[in-house]
Amino acid sequence: MTEFKKYYLDLVMVPLSFMIYVFYHLWLCHKIRTQPVSTVMGANANARRLWVSTIMKDNEKKHILAIQTFRNTIMGLTLMATTSVVWCCGLAAIISSSYSVKKPLNNSILGAHGQFMVALKYVTLLVLFLFSFMCHSLSIRFIGQVNYLINCPEDSTIITSMYVSELLEKSFTLSMIGNRIFYCALLIMLWNFGPVIVLLCSLTMVPVLYNLDYLFGDTKKRKTMAY
Numbered sequence: 274m275t276e277f278k279k280y281y282l283d284l285v286m287v288p289l290s291f292m293i294y295v296f297y298h299l300w301l302c303h304k305i306r307t308q309p310v311s312t313v314m315g316a317n318a319n320a321r322r323l324w325v326s327t328i329m330k331d332n333e334k335k336h337i338l339a340i341q342t343f344r345n346t347i348m349g350l351t352l353m354a355t356t357s358v359v360w361c362c363g364l365a366a367i368i369s370s371s372y373s374v375k376k377p378l379n380n381s382i383l384g385a386h387g388q389f390m391v392a393l394k395y396v397t398l399l400v401l402f403l404f405s406f407m408c409h410s411l412s413i414r415f416i417g418q419v420n421y422l423i424n425c426p427e428d429s430t431i432i433t434s435m436y437v438s439e440l441l442e443k444s445f446t447l448s449m450i451g452n453r454i455f456y457c458a459l460l461i462m463l464w465n466f467g468p469v470i471v472l473l474c475s476l477t478m479v480p481v482l483y484n485l486d487y488l489f490g491d492t493k494k495r496k497t498m499a500y
Contacts, residue, residue, distance in 0.1 A: 283390065286468035290460055290475035297479045298453060301486055313486055314449065318442055325441060326434040328423055336424050343420045347413055350448060354409035357402045357455065364399040368392070394464050401458040408451030415444035456482075 301312065309315025328339045419441045425432045456478065463470045 280390070282468045283464075286472045287464060290468075290471045291457075293475045293479055294457060294460065297482065304487075311488055313488060316488060318445070321441055321445070322434075322438045325423065325438045329425075329434045329437065332424060332426070339423050340420065343416055343423075346416060347420075350409050350413050350416070353448075353451060353455065354406050354413065357406035357409065357451075360402045360458075361399055361406065364395055364402065368395050368399065394461060398458055398461045401454055401461060405451045405454040405458070408447045408454065412444045412447035412451065415440050415447065419444065 301314075305312050305315050309318065328335050419437055422432055422437050422440065459478075460471050460474055463474050
């Protein structure tokens, strides 16, 4: 019973924070599938499909534009992948060390402060940053393929604008997943200051993401433009 009193805040608030974050993104995925034009992701995906089709139809004049666009996108993805792997290296060094940085920051902070709990926080952070790095690396791989295929003539029965668009969407989907995992790592970083802050951060982050992910306005007009 004494051990439970030390851990009950972590056992309740941290899983609740993750559930709020995960359920929001499950709902977002449902909206992207059923009402894509009401979300930023769906509207951008439709715009990218039109952009790829336009580039491939007028390839001789717009191939430089495509290369420059992908170059800028790859630079952004590389920055996120590099940031994730740097965090992984730092966390691996902390986990394998015996320095006082592994100890709790302040004994007065609410929540558990045992060695197991501290190790759990760092290992969870490491796993999240590893997954973020993997998603951004795969995104770079797919966009690298698109960089070559978009300059192919559309007369081919295999290399069509639809096929190139699907590869591009896989790249951006992986990039979004990597970014959201990176944001989720913020919750674990704040866990070092106590589980209450994790819950408050989750309750704050979801409304912010909601305003960034959804388009507010005339949905019927956007549906007409999309089709």
